[in-house]
Amino acid sequence: NRYEHTLTEYAMDRLYEVPGIRMIGTSPGKVSVLSFVIDGVRTEDVGRYLDREGIAVRAGHHCAMPTMQHFGITGTVRPSVAMYNTHDEVDTLVDALKRYRST
Numbered sequence: 001n002r003y004e005h006t007l008t009e010y011a012m013d014r015l016y017e018v019p020g021i022r023m024i025g026t027s028p029g030k031v032s033v034l035s036f037v038i039d040g041v042r043t044e045d046v047g048r049y050l051d052r053e054g055i056a057v058r059a060g061h062h063c064a065m066p067t068m069q070h071f072g073i074t075g076t077v078r079p080s081v082a083m084y085n086t087h088d089e090v091d092t093l094v095d096a097l098k099r100y101r102s103t
Helices: 002-015 043-052 065-071 087-101
Strands: 021-024 035-038 058-060 076-078
Touching (some): 043 076, 043 087
Antiparallel strands (some): 035 076
């Protein structure tokens, strides 16, 4: 549990480095699930790009339309971290998102 919490915090900090990112669900003490949108970009497009980069995420409304409506969005990109993930994998995700934003 401690490792996942630490990795989640690390991922949150790193994801804020991506231009135009808006994190969804930022409560203290959260673990595992990270949700975000990128200004002006469809979540499905981000998901497809990351898939081509070999990074598995979920993209869309995740069967949570009331929540999406609450936040005024149509969906999110949702990577998850767990005990088997590493800081290097988080770095790979962030680097891929930065490359995507620079295209």
